[in-house]
Structures are given as C-alpha cells and as structure tokens.
Amino acid sequence: MNGDSGDRLVSIRNRWTVTSVLVTTATLIVAVLLGFVLLPRLDAGEQVSGIWDSICRAAGLPRRGEPSETVMPDYKTSQVRITSAVPRARNEEAIGRGATLAQQCAICHGPTGVSRADSPNLAGQYASVVYKQLRDFKDGVRVNAVMSPFAVKLSEQDMQDLAAYYSYLPRLPGFHPPASNPAPSIVVNGAPMRGIAPCGSCHGSIENKLGSPWLEGQSELYLKTQLAAFVSGSRQNDINEQMRNVARAMTPDEIDQAANYYANKPPPYPAGQ
Template sequence: MADEPLISFRNRWTVTSIAVVAAVFVVAAALGFVILPNLGAREKVAGIWDSICRAAGLPQRSAPVETVTSDYKTSQVKLATAVSLKRDQAAIGRGATLAQQCAICHGPTGVSRADSPNLAGQYASVIYKQLRDFKDGVRTNAVMSPFAAKLSEQDMQDLAAYYSYLPRLPSYHPAGEIPVPRIVAGGAPTRGIAPCGSCHGSIENKLGSPWLEGQSELYLKTQLLAFVSGLRRNDISEQMRNVARAMTLEEIDEAAKYYASKPPPYLTTD
C-alpha cells in the first residue's frame, strides 16, 4: 500500500473524489442549463441545446419572438417631414379661411381669451401633429376630436402654415415679478428632468415641442397632470409623461404660472 501511487484508479480515494466531482458537475449542469431555464421560461424550450443557450444568454433562431404592443393608439406623425419648411402664401390664405371656425376658442388672431391654447406663432410641426393626433384618435378632446375628424391632410397643413405665420406672444417675465422656477431654469438632473427651456424655447427648441410662453396657466397645468395620469399619451417615446411624472405638484404649479405670464394688452398684437 505504501508504494501505491497517490493518483491511481486503484486508489479508492481517487475514485471517490472523481465520482463526487463528476456528480456535482452533472447536478450543477442540470440545474443551470435545464431545470432553472425551464422554470423561468414563458414558453416551452425546444430541447437541451435550447436550454443551454438560454442559460448562456444566446438568442435562438427557433425561439418565438414576443411582440410588445400598446393597448392604446400612438402618434404616427413623422415630425422631420410633417410640414414644409418653406412659407407657402397660398396655404396661409387657405388656413386663414379655415381658422375662422377656430376663432371662438383660440381667438380671431390665434390668441385665446379663454383657457384654450394660443396658436399664434406656434411651430407648424406642433400645430400639424396635434391636429393629426386628434384626427387619428391618439389625443382626445370633446371639442377638438369631432372638429379634427373632418379635416383633410391639406386642411391640417394649411392651418399649420397659417397659425405659424401669425406673430406669437413674446416672453414676458419682468424682473422681480415671478422668479424663474428652478425646474424651468435648471431642471432636476437627479430625476432625469432637463430644463423646460431646453425643449420649449428660451434655451433651445426641440422639434415637436410647443412654444409655451403666454399659454393659459390652467391649460398648462391640466396638460401636465394629464401626462402624469396617462390621460394624454400622444407624446413620442413617452418623453413628457416621464418628465411630468418625475415633477412634484409644486413644480407643476410653478412652471404653469411662470409660462402663463403675459404682457399687458397694450403690448400685444391682439
């Protein structure tokens, strides 16, 4: 026995060790590549090889692809090509005629006297997108939905051309009257909120983002809360929903009040 080599199949300790290691390997392989992947899989696996690939994180051609669809309509507007960048005088004229139907809510020159949004000087891509979303049922409103449903593609283009042609309300923030809210000037980086002005003007305008200066405080607050609750869902990639849900109610009030600041009537063009 003393002369028998340490590693030898005649040595019972060697045989026992190899057997134990092999058993552990088989059990671990079965758990890691077969049992656990099957327990976590939503669909049946094709075989052992499929289980091994799942455990390793490798996609399988034979595996069915799960398609994720939303339970509501999403905007189909392609902002980059939605409207022409050239000023079309004929379209402006046609839009002016159509806009007579809009005057009761949005004002005869696109500046509302109520809590409807001001459309004068609004970006053409914004006007078109909202009309198209109302028409497609992506955004709903008791007044706008039936009105937009009757509009043709040309009508929406003409209205966008007309309202974007009108002079917009200027920024009006006298020093000391309403301080710039932190959420407007600097955002909240720790919550993933960029400054409002980086999309909505004053700093930069992001395509599809509306001009907010001079809008109704009630309208702005209502829309932000609609994004929070999910009642409004026509923002592309949920951008505004994510921002609004990260804002506090105080920040929503402050932003709405700040943007609603308007110049006296004698300084406006209305």
C-alpha cells in the same frame, strides 16, 4: 536551488499543482452546467429541447423558430412622423388657405391666434406641433369635446395649411422681469435626480425639441390642465411617454410654478397709448 524548486512547483508531479487544476476545472464545469443548462431548464420548464437550446436561452439569444411576441399598447398611439410632418419651406398658398380655414378656429383660439379664453395660443406655434395635434385629434389619439369633432372633418391638406398659417403668425414673446417673476428651478435647471430636464430645453428659451410646443404666453389653467392629464394618463399622445414621465415626477408646486411662469404676460397698455 530556487530554479529547481520553481520547476517542481509547476510540475505535474506536484500534488498541489494537480489538485489546483482539477478543482478549478471542476468548478468551471459545474458553473457552466448550472448557468447554461440546469437553471435555464428550470426557468423554462419543458420549453427547451437540448443543451444548445439552454445555452442560447441563458445568453438571451432567440431560439430558432421561436414565435416573436409583439406587445401592443391598450390605447391608440400617434401615427405622426415628426421629421416629415410638414414641409420646411414656407408656402404662401398654404398660408392663405390656412387663414381661410382658421376663421372657424377664431372663436376659441382668437382671430390672430392669441386666445382671450383658456384655449391655447396658436400664433407662432411650430408647424409640426399644430399638425401633430390636429392629426392626433383626427385619429382619436387625443380626445377633446370640441377639437375631436372639428378635426375629424379636416383633410390632410387642411391640417398642413392650418399648420403653415399659425406658424407664420408672430408668437407671443416671453415676459419675465427678473425682479417680479424669476424663473423657477424646474424651468431652468429641471430636477436631474428625478430624471427631469429643464422645461426650456424642449419648449424653447434654451432649445426646442422637434414636436414640443412653444409655451410662452399660454393660459395658466390650460398648462395645469394638460400636465394633470399627463399625470393621470388621460392624455397619451406624447412621444415615447416623455411628458407623462416628466409630469408624474413633478411635484404639485413645480407644476404650479412652471404654469405660472409660462403664462406671465406684459400688462395691457393704458387706453390711448
């Protein structure tokens, strides 16, 4: 009895079975027509030429012969390829040539690459960073009243040599006594809910991302100025807008804390010691 009922339930003679199949088929056809034909045509106006064109457009596929539109930024972007910016092997001749060229830089960046003003320290800076910034100044991607006229006169070899020299010099280590200068959360933890990675994950102490500068010992004013420039968009030579996105997501307090933390230096030794 159950078997007979089951057979009759799926039989084409059962009006409920036939009705269900017809309704399902009709719904599918209407959905396909709406999703792949009517709506794409309405969205594109008269720009589609047939059903297949509508289906391709709805699926996100390019149409044959459709001109591609390249979106170009309205500002200059860096042309530096970080992975091949500078040779990885140490070159003594390049260091020597860079030392000679660096005499022109000493008035701002210090005779040993450690600035006594608010210019960035270059001693021990990653070679790829020094080269990229010089190249960006030269290309007009980054603009500064002092650096732009200086960099425009540099040759490719000059920039390579300066990068080799400054990366050779001993860098300033971090000075962060736990009791007096604990690391702020933005440096060690970031702000994951706002898409901010820890500063140390790119700028040293935790890890270094290729092309990201060493920040320990830099001027507090310089760090704040650069973060403000990223926020305003007046500095645009960061890779994939990463620093602009990070800086804009940071609070003013976090900017102050990070700048103060990285700028901390050991006290000078008393005279005679």
